[in-house]
Amino acid sequence: MMRCTLGVDVGTSSTKGVLVAEGGEIVASATRAHEVDRPHAGWVEMDARVWWDEFTGITGELISAHPDAQIVAVGVSGMGPCVLLADENDEPVRAAILYGVDTRSGAQIQRMTDELGAEEITRVGGSTLTSQAAGAKIAWVSDEEPEAWRRARRLFMPASWLARRLTGAYVLDHQSASQTSPLYDIEGESWYEPWWQRYAGSIEQPRLTWAGDIAGEVTAEAAAGTGIPEGTPVITGTIDAWTEAVSVGAHEVGDLMLMYGTTMFLVSTGEDTLRTPSMWTTAGAFPGTRNLAGGLSTSGALTAWLKGLTGADYPDLLADAEASGPGANGLLVLPYFAGERTPIQDPDARGVVAGLTLAHTRGDLYRAALEATALGVRHNVETMRAAGADIRRIVAVGGGTQGRLWLQVVSDVTGLVQQVPQTTIGASYGAAFLAATAVADTGSAPVITDWNPVTATIEPDLNLREFYDTLFDRYLRLYEGSKGVVHELAAEQRGRRHG
Structure with missing residues (x-):
């Protein structure tokens, strides 16, 4: 028998699973x-039952194809911070509300900030409240969907939902909990009782553990499924x-993980614990670490x-973009779609697409889109450094690392060297590594640089x-010059879709 770990990650556009040898x-x-699903402007949600259906489909496929594999541990991972509220029987009371791309909770963010004070929120949780704050989305359900709220008893995210279905354990890791702002105390590494009772009092608190801790064991029912x-x-x-940062070894002090997805x-x-109003301060994946994190709402x-709009395939678009050259023949895009x-x-x-003329081509547009995401990365990196982040090493991961041009554009725009590891499949691989580490004998834990060495370096x-x-x-x-008009257009879009 071949000893293996199984890693599964529920992402925004797909669920991926890997079977990994020792x-x-x-x-x-x-x-x-x-x-x-995007039922209204600013809403991004998903039926959580899909997560389990896809998990069982993937495990069935992998196990049946490799009957010689002895699965010694299971790793789970998922997009987040999401808000999945379920009743006492673990039935979802509504679709899961996704992370910061879902912007429905603006009124709750304002109300909670007014009630608690921005300075106090930052002191307790590390971050100001933004569309990434899961606690504000819990409050949105309470305010806007009283029938669903009346039935809600438990809080899950994709990884903890899979752990619950597999083991019966009701747990949440510290990193995910730290993004349930303002309900988590980052220095105390615990739920912040006064605010939990105020905004989520009817919800049972999940037990807090670290990402690589064993939540439980597969039950007979889960084994059958x-x-x-x-x-x-x-x-x-x-x-x-x-989990992606773990998969490429980018979780040590001084590391920056850049995920292309x-x-x-x-x-x-x-x-x-670094605090800045425009970024997210979180607990790390491991005890003793803290993170300053950021995210672009659109990249891939x-x-x-653009691929759908032009009808072209990616190789042709990339070739056209490469021919376009730096600056995309005078185009500049804001990637805030x-x-x-x-x-x-x-x-x-x-x-915003600025500088368009009749002479511009699809290659110019595609090049400008790649540069737009790179400019967004630079904006984040410079903001992190201004807050005190010591960024010594950049490690790239995710599906976008398969294309050399995108990596090169990001390095050129930011001036940063990027390391690309051998395996960039991402979070499912990191979940499998964490699972292997959790069951390893003392002194024989796997080392991620042995599993996944760096194989390419991108120089600016x-x-x-x-x-x-x-x-x-x-x-x-x-951005500064156009945002007044853009905000008027955004308000018009919301009114048209709700009207």
Whole structure:
């Protein structure tokens, strides 16, 4: 028998699973694509029952294809922070509300900030309240959907939902809990009782553990539904961006993980609790670490939109974009097609394409979109550093790392060297590693750099530094100069969709 760990991650656009051998080799992988629901402007949600259905489908596929695999532990991971409220029988009372791309809770953010005080919220939880704050979305359900709220008894996120279905344990990791602002005390590493009782008093508090801790063992019922042997240990898991950082070894002090996906995420790791109004301060995936994190609301989603709009395939678009060259022949794009998270924290921001002429091509547009995401990354990195983040190493991960051009554009725009590891499949691989670590004998725990060594380094073209410094300045000024009109358009969009 071949000893393996199983890692499964529920992402924004798909659920991915991997079967990983003891040395880190991926034995097999499986994916189930899905879509989120956008029933109103600013709403992004998903039926949580899909998560379990896809989990069981993936495990069934992997296990049946490899009957010689002995699964010794299971790792779980998922997008977040999400808000899935369930009743006393663990039945969802409504669709899960997704992370910061869902911007419905603006009124609750304002009310809670007024009631508690922005300074006190930051002192307790580390971050101001933004569209990323899961606590404000809990309050939204309480305010706007009283029937669902009346039945709500438990709080889950994708990873903890899978852990619950597999083991019966009701747990949540500290990292995810720290994004349930303002309900978590970051220095005390515990739920903040006064505010939990005020805004979520009828919800049973999940037990807090760390991402790699064992939540429980696979029950007989879960074994029958998944094919995973009864009694197999399951870790608590955490949010996908943090699991991705684990998958590439970018969770040490001084590391910055840059995740290329449907959205883009950045996680800087340190020992100190850094606070800045425009970023997210969180607990780390491991005890003794803190993170300063940020995220773009669109990255891969923007390039996918252009692909659909043009009808071209990615290889052709990338070739056209490469031919377009730096600056996209005078185009500049703001990538705020779904509002923006950090560092501007503006749910009413919208995409802007500036400089268009009849001479511009689809390659120019695609190049400008890649540069837009890179400019957004630079804005985040500079904001982190201004807050005191010591960023010594950048590690890239996610599906977007398969294309060299996007990586090169980001390095050129930011001036940063990026390391690309051998395996960039992401959070499912990190979940499998955490599971392997959780059941390893003392002194024989796996090392991620052995599992997943760096195989490519992207160096910035220093000849482009001055050019991109100028473009970044224009990027910042374009947002400030256009946001008044853009906010009016966003309000009109909301009124039209609700009317």
